[in-house]
Amino acid sequence: MRNGTGKSTLYCGDPSMRLANLFRRDPAGGYTALFRDRSVFWSFNTRVAIRAACDLLDLKPGDEVLAPAYNCGSEIDPLIDAGLSVRLYPVIDDLLADPARIEPLITGQTRAIYVTHYFGVIQPALTELRALCDRHGLRLIEDCALSLLSGASPAEGRIGDVSVFCFHKFVPVLEGGALVVNAADLALAHPFSQSPPRKKVAKKLARAGLANVLGQQRIKGLKQALRGPDQVDAVVNSDEDQLEDIPPHYYFDPGLRNARMSVFASRALRAFSVSEAISARRAHWERYRDLLDGMSGIRMLLPELVPETCPLNMPILVADRNRIVQQLQSLGIGATPWWAGFNSNLDWTDQDQAMVIKNSVVALPLHQSLSDAHVDYIVFALKEALAA
Template sequence: MSLRRLAIWPTLPLNTYFRKPADQTPFPLNQEGCRIFSLARQAIWNASKSMGLQENDVILTPAYHHGSEVEALLQAGLKIKYYDINENLEPDPEELESLITEEVKAFYLIHYLGFPQNATFWKTWCEKHQLIFIEDAAQAFLAHFQGQPLGSFGQMGIFCLYKTYGIPDGGAVICTSPPSLPQVPAKLGWWKVFKRHFNWVAAHRGELGAIHLWVSPIIRWWKVKRYKPHAEFNLDDPNTPPTKLTLSLLPKLLSEETFEIRRKNYQYLLDQISEWVPMPFRKLTEGACPFAFPVQMDNPTAFLEKLRKKGVMGLLFWINPHPSLPVESFPQSKKFREKMLALPVHQELNQSELDQIIHAVKTSI
């Protein structure tokens, strides 16, 4: 059976090398104080140091997180005090106020899946409590709130560029006290570029997608055999710069159309399969730039396997929290981890591929 393989991560078209650089550069890349490292977690570590946060300072951090950002904060010598989110993925101001002590110096807010939190409210709230406002816009590059770019409201904004474009890496940070530029020699990044090119071809040629469908169980078995718990949180060298191919390809990929295409794709999927979308994401809010399309299932593992056989490579979103999190103490975050899945919505998808995703979901329930 010939199936196009559609993955969460944006693919890299083969003609990228022949494109002209974009005329305009979006926030924060157009800011003099913007720094780009290989990974966003490295940007967090460096910015935490440059912002003057001291060892053992406490950061209010969401229990619903990836884990790499938590590890970066811990490696920077900081302490974490977790807070839960409500059913709309929003923090509760009353809960947060009960957590504030003299040791608490910053508040960490995540804009989940590219959907903006009320950044204006949280900026004012942080000012009232004299806390550093850290905005995690890793999934929200190009998104905005009330006409202002996400990541620009706080004293620190974090962005993960390869979640939006098919480049090898790239974690950007903008903050009131910019860190030094990374000093380690940059790698080329050819292997990750090859994989993004492969994904682009597999999304357009069913023959490659069918091959991947056949070999993927073997790849998964091999990964399980070599699995190292919590390795996905590793900071590596925090002074690692982005690869050379990231810096050369990114200007050719930047486009004002990316924001609109992602929104258009999201709305098209939403119109067809909204009944399985978690409540916070059932409306495409103004300013959102979707990273992925979320669905919520009681049997996520079996559902994902059915999708895979139909060529749609979804994932269980943030299933593994940082080991420092007492999972049972944060029930709402636990619920999202166990049931929320992410499906492709990126700008390289065409109409036929979106229809493939819709068909796969409807026939896998």
């Protein structure tokens, strides 16, 4: 929202204020209180929740799912592991899951539509998508991994037959996901019967402990030294004629199927303030917005903060994305080449617009632990990188 001076202002209906009473009643509830009175099951991570959703929805091998062409690739792989045929529907830089683009793709084999809320922004056409699914007898899967704290009532995901969530993107916890069941006709037997994988949990704990001692940048430096000078963390230079693959660990590990959340995530989730996170993230976004406004060489993918949105990060479109990310990372800035790489199991034919977005987005951090000075420094470093 803009005021008379042209500056951005926080939306007056900040959802963090409406949550105050909820967390005053249950101050130890933390993030788990967002799912009170809902049919929620806690998974080891979001991919495990997506894989369980396939079984819960009774999707069979060969069934078709329509999924967005603008995707990470990791969220699509559990669908492929379930034997489903994934067909991509177009997504352009408006980031809309547009029913008008999706409906012509529905065939006799289509059984579900997968919709993603990008960067914290709830898809505006959810009611229309729900009606589309009902009209064709399809299931709707809502991916809320990036929109956990957004909406009139945060942890939305109430329109799809099922919705999935992610926690480690918003708070520093050891993985952690959730599967929420909305459709009344779905069985509610607990889908996560397996213990969390001990080796993976131990490895992640050791890595987190080492990062606390040495710092993230020193860890990255050690990893870089082991890999060699031609590889840079999170950036891969590939042949122009061949699509860059997503990292190997993005693909679904069948050994994690039905694994429940680790206690190192479930206990930690009660210790964080939801309302503070929402307020801080919105404030950081607004600061970025004012500092980036009119900057040469970038385009903001989200030029306005939609009301009741808690942003995950600040996505910008730049040319020469890999070089920009390398320079920012070399300064200790947690910028990422957002969703770089392409799931090699998908057909990317005629998805040029989504591919351009995947090859151009830099995600600037705005998590709640940052200060105004951090944001100012990140923007200064970005200007320097663009001018280099």
